[in-house]
Amino acid sequence: MRGQPMFILAEDTERTRGRDAQSSNIAAGKAVSNAVRTTLGPRGMDKMLVSDAGDVVITNDGATILEEMDIEHPAAQMIVEVATMQEEEVGDGTTTASVLAGELLAKAEDLLEDDVHPTAIVEGYNEAVRLALEAIDEQVLDEELDDELLQKVAKTSMTGKGTGDVGAGPLAETVVAAIRQVQTDEKVERDNIRVRTQVGSSSSATELVTGVISEEEPVHENMPRRVEDASIAVLDLDLEVREGGIDAEYNITSIDQLNEALEAEEGELRGYAEALKEAGVDVAFVTGDIDDRVASFLANNDILAFESVDDDEAQSIARATGAKQVGTVKDLDSADFGHADTVRVEKFGDDELAFIEGGAEAEAVTVFARGGTEHVADELERALNDALDVVTAALDKGGVVPGAGATEIAIADHIRDHAASITGRKQLAVEAFADAVDILPRTLAANAGMDPIDALVELRSTFEGEGRAGVIAVGQTGQVADPVEHGVIDPAAVKREAIQSATEAATMIVRIDDVIASN
Numbered sequence: 430m431r432g433q434p435m436f437i438l439a440e441d442t443e444r445t446r447g448r449d450a451q452s453s454n455i456a457a458g459k460a461v462s463n464a465v466r467t468t469l470g471p472r473g474m475d476k477m478l479v480s481d482a483g484d485v486v487i488t489n490d491g492a493t494i495l496e497e498m499d500i501e502h503p504a505a506q507m508i509v510e511v512a513t514m515q516e517e518e519v520g521d522g523t524t525t526a527s528v529l530a531g532e533l534l535a536k537a538e539d540l541l542e543d544d545v546h547p548t549a550i551v552e553g554y555n556e557a558v559r560l561a562l563e564a565i566d567e568q569v570l571d572e573e574l575d576d577e578l579l580q581k582v583a584k585t586s587m588t589g590k591g592t593g594d595v596g597a598g599p600l601a602e603t604v605v606a607a608i609r610q611v612q613t614d615e616k617v618e619r620d621n622i623r624v625r626t627q628v629g630s631s632s633s634a635t636e637l638v639t640g641v642i643s644e645e646e647p648v649h650e651n652m653p654r655r656v657e658d659a660s661i662a663v664l665d666l667d668l669e670v671r672e673g674g675i676d677a678e679y680n681i682t683s684i685d686q687l688n689e690a691l692e693a694e695e696g697e698l699r700g701y702a703e704a705l706k707e708a709g710v711d712v713a714f715v716t717g718d719i720d721d722r723v724a725s726f727l728a729n730n731d732i733l734a735f736e737s738v739d740d741d742e743a744q745s746i747a748r749a750t751g752a753k754q755v756g757t758v759k760d761l762d763s764a765d766f767g768h769a770d771t772v773r774v775e776k777f778g779d780d781e782l783a784f785i786e787g788g789a790e791a792e793a794v795t796v797f798a799r800g801g802t803e804h805v806a807d808e809l810e811r812a813l814n815d816a817l818d819v820v821t822a823a824l825d826k827g828g829v830v831p832g833a834g835a836t837e838i839a840i841a842d843h844i845r846d847h848a849a850s851i852t853g854r855k856q857l858a859v860e861a862f863a864d865a866v867d868i869l870p871r872t873l874a875a876n877a878g879m880d881p882i883d884a885l886v887e888l889r890s891t892f893e894g895e896g897r898a899g900v901i902a903v904g905q906t907g908q909v910a911d912p913v914e915h916g917v918i919d920p921a922a923v924k925r926e927a928i929q930s931a932t933e934a935a936t937m938i939v940r941i942d943d944v945i946a947s948n
Contacts (some may be wrong), residue, residue, distance in 0.1 A: 454504035454938045455534045461500065461508040462531020465491045469524045470873040471589035471902045487804045489590060490811050491524030492516040504938050511934045515926055519826070520818020521586050522923040525869060526931045532868040533935035536861035541939075545854050551936045553858020556851060557844050560859070561866070561928045564843035568830040569921050570913065574823060579605045581916040582823050583816040585832050589902075590812035603637050603796060604816045608824070610639065610794045617821045621793045623745075624813045626806040627777050634799040635809075640769065640786040641749045642795045643742055645735040647774055647781070648719050649728040654774040656733055659711040661767040661785070663743050663752045667717035668701045668736075701758055702726030708761035712772045714738045714746055716754075733772060735783060746785055749793050819920050826922035833899025833912035834870030836924055838892050841866045862932075873900040877907030884909065 467474045468489035478486040478497040486497050495509040511530050512523040537550050572578060583601035611621040625642050647654075701723050705713060712733045719727075719736040727734045738746075747754055750767025770787025796813055800806030823829050830836045844863040851859050867885060874884035877900055884900060887909045891898035899912035912918070 452538070454941055455538045457502040457505040458508050458534045458935070458938055459531045461495065461498075461505045462527050462534075464498070465494055465512075465524050465527050466531075466872055467876060468494070469528060469869070470876045470900070472877045472907070473524070473589055474876070485804070486807070488808055488811060489524075490808075490815070491527050493811060495523075495527065504941070507934045507938060511930045514930050515923075518930075519822045519920065519923045519926050521815045521822075521920075522927045525923070526927040528868060528872060529865065529927060530931035530934045532865040533862065533931060534938060536865045537858075537935060537939045540857060540861055543857075545857055547939050549854040550858045550861075550939055553851070553855035554862055554932050554936055556855060557859045557862035558928055558932050560844045560847050561840045561862075562925060564840040565830060565836060565921055565924050565928070567843070568836050568839050569828040570830065570918070572829075574828070576605050576609070578829065578918065579608070579820050579823060581918045582829055582920060583820050585917050585919060586816045586819045587812045590808060590815070599633060600635060600813065601816065603635055604813065604820060606637050607794050607796055607817065608820050610637075611792065612824070616825050618792065619817065619821045622796065622817055623793065624796045624798055624810050624817070626798045626800060626810045627780070627782065628800055628803055628806050629778050630799040631801055632799060632805075632809055635813075636797050638784055638786060638795040638797050640784065640795065641742070641745050641793055642797060643714070643735065643738065643746065643783040643785065644780070645714075645738055645742075645783060647783075648724040648734050648736050651728040652724075652733045653731055654733075656711050656772045657770070659733075659769045659772045660709050660763070661746070661750045661752050661769055661772070662705065662708075662710045662713045662761065662765065663738075663747045663750075663754045663767065664713055664715045664758065665717070665743070665754045665756045666715070666758075668698075668715060668719045668723045668758075669717075698722045699726050702730055702732070704758040704761060705732055706730045708758075708766075709763065710761070710766065712769075714743055716740060716743050733774070745793060749785060819923060822920040822922040826920065827925075828921050829918045830921045830924060831897055831899060831912045832917040832919040833901055833915075834873045834888065835892075835897050835899035835912045836919065837866050837869040838888050838898060840924075840928075842889070842892060870900055874907060877902045878905060879907045 468476065468491060473489050475487055475489045476494050478494065486493065488494060492512045492515070495512045500506055500509055508527055508530050511526050515523045515526040533554065540550050541547070580601040583604040584597045587597040587600055607622050608617055611618040698720055705727065710732060715734060715736045716738050717736065719734060724734065743754060746752065747767065750769050752767025753765045755761070755765050769785050773784050774781055775784065798806065798809050798813055800809050841863040844859060848856055848859045848863065870888055871881040871885050875881040879900065888898045891909055895911070897911050897913065898909050899917060900907050901910045901912060901915050901917065
């Protein structure tokens with residue numbers, strides 16, 4: 430066997446090694462990053478994504494774009510994971526993280542061509558992250574996080590995301606009001622805020638509902654459409670004729686027997702309505718089905734009822750109103766009921782929605798977002814969720830920093846100031862990291878219609894002279910100014926997460942020198 434080659438991989442296995450593997454992976458990561466670069470900032474453009482089935486998504490949200498794209502390359506998928514993790518952790522900054530990851534890969538490629546070892550690049554990048562986090566901490570504004578400042582954070586997040594500069598202001602007020610409703614002494618209960626969209630009106634009609642909105646419609650047209658001071662029952666059963674557990678046949682030999690059977694059935698159905706009426710129920714949410722005759726009896730007794738309520742929705746209603754989910758109408762007690770100030774049913778086009786407001790134990794609120802079309806409503810929902818997340822991050826995870834690229838300018842400057850103290854080839858990687866961070870204000874400037882090189886020079890000189898400078902979108906172009914004075918504020922947590930997640934993905938890709946693919 431001496432001298433004969435040994436094969437340990439299948440014949441159809443493809444293998445790419447060394448510089449070719451690194452170049453392929455870096456190229457894939459850069460391609461994904463470039464796909465979302467033009468969406469960055471308040472003047473970023475939208476992407477239209479069309480699926481094989483013809484479904485259309487129009488958005489400039491980085492995470493949504495990358496999720497909808499059919500990306501197969503494993504290295505490119507790592508950039509998608511960066512955006513996904515950014516979205517899960519802080520709710521915004523997905524495009525920032527993706528663009529930064531791509532630029533870090535581009536700078537690493539230049540270093541590899543200069544024979545800098547991948548390990549030195551990784552060590553230098555990690556040292557630069559430490560310096561970047563220091564710079565972010567230095568940029569945190571020493572101001573109270575009052576409603577006015579939080580509204581600026583929310584507006585900064587939403588501007589350019591289908592809300593318009595004007596529309597973002599009122600929406601920001603709604604976002605902060607929702608956050609304040611669910612804020613406790615310990616933290617913001619973000620899960621207690623839902624966003625529900627409805628087409629048919631402009632975003633200015635968006636409102637905050639202190640309670641829950643249900644998509645279910647009343648089971649009978651004669652039921653009341655508005656109930657004040659409502660006692661609410663949440664029933665986990667069917668209000669229908671009970672069926673036996675075994676198959677059985679009954680022989681009916683006379684009209685009297687048939688009438689008795691029908692009367693018994695009618696009595697059982699009527700009994701459901703009478704039990705709810707006697708117990709004092711005003712509104713019933715039923716997870717099962719309601720027989721048409723029961724619905725009629727309930728309507729005659731002025732009881733508003735909904736059937737086939739989703740289990741999650743039933744639990745939300747129970748939590749908001751203080752009701753207990755019960756599995757029988759027998760022996761109903763007032764202790765089982767919930768309470769709401771108002772339950773109202775409103776019609777929007779062909780749809781009817783039930784608003785359960787002012788629950789006795791209301792911990793949940795709903796942002797009822799309106800949009801002129803389905804695409805606008807979907808993008809508005811994404812923008813509102815991002816805004817809710819960033820305000821939560823500002824309150825729970827370390828304050829706010831100047832936006833508009835100002836913090837990135839400070840990060841790059843801080844890293845360059847300390848790069849000279851770092852020995853070896855790591856210094857090259859640290860300096861490359863600072864250059865990579867510059868891509869963010871440069872992209873903001875380019876998307877705002879400015880010359881990116883001239884803007885970067887002006888940003889640096891203004892920062893050195895006045896200590897704070899960002900790209901502020903004004904009219905059809907932009908200008909360099911103090912973002913705090915213009916109300917452009919970002920959560921510090923978004924910057925920290927973007928720096929860390931982008932670096933982790935870039936360093937992981939740079940360290941790969943062998944790709945083995947089985948066909």
